[in-house]
Amino acid sequence: MRARDVIDLLLLAALFGGSFLFMRIGAPQFGPIPMAGLRTGIAALILVAVLLFRGRGNELYVAPASFLVMGVLNSTLPFVLFGFASLTLKAGFGAILNATAPFWGALVAFTWFRERLTPLRIVGLFIGFGGVVVLVWGRVNFNVGGSGPAIVAALSATLLYGISANYAKHRLAAIEPLANAAGTQLGAALTLAPLTVVFWPAVIPDAIAWLAVIAMAVLSTALAYLLYFRLIVRLGATRTIAVTFLVPIFGMLWGWVFLGEGVTANMVAGTVVILTGTALTTGLVGPRPRLPHMKD
Numbered sequence: 001m002r003a004r005d006v007i008d009l010l011l012l013a014a015l016f017g018g019s020f021l022f023m024r025i026g027a028p029q030f031g032p033i034p035m036a037g038l039r040t041g042i043a044a045l046i047l048v049a050v051l052l053f054r055g056r057g058n059e060l061y062v063a064p065a066s067f068l069v070m071g072v073l074n075s076t077l078p079f080v081l082f083g084f085a086s087l088t089l090k091a092g093f094g095a096i097l098n099a100t101a102p103f104w105g106a107l108v109a110f111t112w113f114r115e116r117l118t119p120l121r122i123v124g125l126f127i128g129f130g131g132v133v134v135l136v137w138g139r140v141n142f143n144v145g146g147s148g149p150a151i152v153a154a155l156s157a158t159l160l161y162g163i164s165a166n167y168a169k170h171r172l173a174a175i176e177p178l179a180n181a182a183g184t185q186l187g188a189a190l191t192l193a194p195l196t197v198v199f200w201p202a203v204i205p206d207a208i209a210w211l212a213v214i215a216m217a218v219l220s221t222a223l224a225y226l227l228y229f230r231l232i233v234r235l236g237a238t239r240t241i242a243v244t245f246l247v248p249i250f251g252m253l254w255g256w257v258f259l260g261e262g263v264t265a266n267m268v269a270g271t272v273v274i275l276t277g278t279a280l281t282t283g284l285v286g287p288r289p290r291l292p293h294m295k296d
Contacts, residue, residue: 017250095251128277
């Protein structure tokens, strides 16, 4: 791997990890739905503009229905769910839960498409879920103000990432990555637009919240997509999935630096166990099956 690829991989992890910081700042004032609507809307404008600039706008018409479904599964619902979770969970905690997406993808592939699970991948699934147990142990409280609903929301979002990755693999594999990104973000933005209007906050958010949401849309969504697809072309999906191991580190780092969030022992332990399970499940350790990559 060249130095440029390593730098791009670190930058991508920093951008993906930053989304959890931005959600923590923006969600309390915007609310989960308007925040997701702005995020997908701004990202869609940028990605569609890039596609048009490259003279490839006709690719948006290749599979509009699939773009819409993928947009809902991969952005609309997960972004809203993570936005809701960020009202309660620390940025680093949310980023760690996000790392469960690859083994959700493997489990969905097994149950939906009957893809074979090797013994090593099965061990990885159990280890990964064990890491989730370590992470949330003593935190799952469904009383008023408890973190139980937020944890369920975050894990539901990563399950949707697993479903959407398998959907993309079987329905959108022949479409160019940039067209996929632009089309799915446009589909997500269209589905969220009316809900964004309905749930728009009565009190206008302050400048910090606006900057956080704009940064999340521009940096952690549009730019991250472009960087991600460039790495896929240069390194392949299997090696690019290494970003999954770095996102929780940056999520915790940004939360600590900018929000003063502490990093607990069970967060570190949960991260190590979850990422060990992810390495086994995705084939980064042992024989490497071809699996779709998950993102924030």
